[in-house]
Amino acid sequence: MNMLEIKNLRKRFGNTEVLKGVNLSLEKGEVLSIIGSSGGGKTTLLRCLNFLETADSGEIIVGGKSVYCATEGEKPVVTPEAQLSFGLVFQQFNLFPQYSVIDNLMLAPKLRAKRMSKSGKHESQEEILARAEELLTTVGLRDKRDNYPCELSGGQQQRVAIARALMLSPEILCFDEPTSALDPELTGEVLRVIRSLKDSERTMIIVTHEMEFARHVSDKVIFITDGVIAEAGTPEEIFEHPKTKKLQAFLSHTKNDQDFT
Amino acid sequence: MNQFIDITLDLLNGFSYTLTIFFVTLLLALPLGLIIAFGSMAKFKPLSALTRGIVWIIRGTPLMLQLLVVFYGPGLIMGQILMTEPTAVYLTFTINYACYFSEIYRGGIESISRGQYEAGKVLGMTKSEIFFKVILLQVVKRIIPPMSNEVITLVKDTSLARVIGYYELIYFAQRYQKNAGLLWPLFYTAIYYLVFTALLTFLFRWLEKKLDYFKA
Numbered sequence A: 001m002n003m004l005e006i007k008n009l010r011k012r013f014g015n016t017e018v019l020k021g022v023n024l025s026l027e028k029g030e031v032l033s034i035i036g037s038s039g040g041g042k043t044t045l046l047r048c049l050n051f052l053e054t055a056d057s058g059e060i061i062v063g064g065k066s067v068y069c070a071t072e073g074e075k076p077v078v079t080p081e082a083q084l085s086f087g088l089v090f091q092q093f094n095l096f097p098q099y100s101v102i103d104n105l106m107l108a109p110k111l112r113a114k115r116m117s118k119s120g121k122h123e124s125q126e127e128i129l130a131r132a133e134e135l136l137t138t139v140g141l142r143d144k145r146d147n148y149p150c151e152l153s154g155g156q157q158q159r160v161a162i163a164r165a166l167m168l169s170p171e172i173l174c175f176d177e178p179t180s181a182l183d184p185e186l187t188g189e190v191l192r193v194i195r196s197l198k199d200s201e202r203t204m205i206i207v208t209h210e211m212e213f214a215r216h217v218s219d220k221v222i223f224i225t226d227g228v229i230a231e232a233g234t235p236e237e238i239f240e241h242p243k244t245k246k247l248q249a250f251l252s253h254t255k256n257d258q259d260f261t
Numbered sequence B: 001m002n003q004f005i006d007i008t009l010d011l012l013n014g015f016s017y018t019l020t021i022f023f024v025t026l027l028l029a030l031p032l033g034l035i036i037a038f039g040s041m042a043k044f045k046p047l048s049a050l051t052r053g054i055v056w057i058i059r060g061t062p063l064m065l066q067l068l069v070v071f072y073g074p075g076l077i078m079g080q081i082l083m084t085e086p087t088a089v090y091l092t093f094t095i096n097y098a099c100y101f102s103e104i105y106r107g108g109i110e111s112i113s114r115g116q117y118e119a120g121k122v123l124g125m126t127k128s129e130i131f132f133k134v135i136l137l138q139v140v141k142r143i144i145p146p147m148s149n150e151v152i153t154l155v156k157d158t159s160l161a162r163v164i165g166y167y168e169l170i171y172f173a174q175r176y177q178k179n180a181g182l183l184w185p186l187f188y189t190a191i192y193y194l195v196f197t198a199l200l201t202f203l204f205r206w207l208e209k210k211l212d213y214f215k216a
């Protein structure tokens, strides 16, 4: 069964249709990379999945369960479970500046536990702390647990942001150009962390301009342009044997310079 | 010397009225300002237009005039004074300062990046959790300098209470001028204001230092 299925997702801003019917499916543990030139709708797609934008129509199915199904003129309410099916790592990190690293990780889970304590089962403070410390170790920042975001480099901040997203155990973790705001020498450490998540069977969707990285880490790659998936396939199909003219042109304009291994 | 001590103590009594106006106004206007700020940012257009209209009127007219209208206005219309002097003072000062505070809050809230709200949302936090646990402290940090200005202005604005004949420090000092021909107590009041605003300045600086541990 598919972990994620997106059916005919559409989104318009005013008169411009930004997503013109996106269809895709992803199996558990698969990594999907989304490539495409700027303005094609990649960010909008991730934002619709994370309910930061409400798609005008289409359906989102996670683990066989419909979490969002909109028809023109009728938009459903997003439930907390639907929201937490997805996690998002932003280009600009968006850490909470007034909280230390460990508290950035624990804030949302603690609030969630407090909310759920009214209805019985919930995670204890100790469990949350233990998970946070474990995740900090995973991203290699155990020793920064008590630092504040302003004391970290961009690469470290992004790794904290990844750990923070993982605290909510999303079924599908999305990344929107996670290394675009970083100095070139800092992208490697972030890409390595993302790569390590693949090894732990995490379902991920990564919008990226790091072609070499996409080629190595992905199971599937889609090329989005003008709000449609213009081409989809395995990394080999997309990068070695691009079929459409648009993808061929796109690939010839991007060069690879990043070593992430 | 005896006279100096007597007058000092008497003015201190007058200053206690000043302080009462100051603290009552702060206590009520700080939260009311936040409500007005939300009103002026409301997505429901009639509400935000109405709120902004009220803020414009309050900020666009002298506080002294507002005191006179609130205290004497009902008398003109209905033939009787509705409020005691202190009530009129607290009410007018609170509304006036809440409007100024609301604009400071609004500026602070709107300056926080959208990414902070979005990060909270994708982590499953509710709107109020995002506001109180993520946004508020960042806003507080940013608005300390303009708030400190406004609060120090309030200390001195309390002297306007005397236009409707309510007690405060200068009212007390002027009695010596009228009754005994003494002018110096009036000038002497400056010391009270200066000492108190110095305390406030230290308090705000301390607060600023307290929040220095993060950048926002």
Ligand SMILES: Nc1ncnc2c1ncn2[C@@H]1O[C@H](COP(=O)(O)OP(=O)(O)O)[C@@H](O)[C@H]1O
Pocket (backbone or CB within 6 Å): A013, A018, A036, A037, A038, A039, A040, A041, A042, A043, A044, A045
């Ligand atoms: N909130 C918005 N309002 C209006 N237009 C938007 C908004 N967000 C994105 N767009 C437009 O949608 C198109 C796709 O944007 P985006 O999804 O950010 O593309 P990408 O991430 O592929 O660069 C662009 O033309 C952009 O200007």
Ligand SMILES: [Mg+2]
Pocket (backbone or CB within 6 Å): A042, A043, A044
């Ligand atoms: Mg984008």
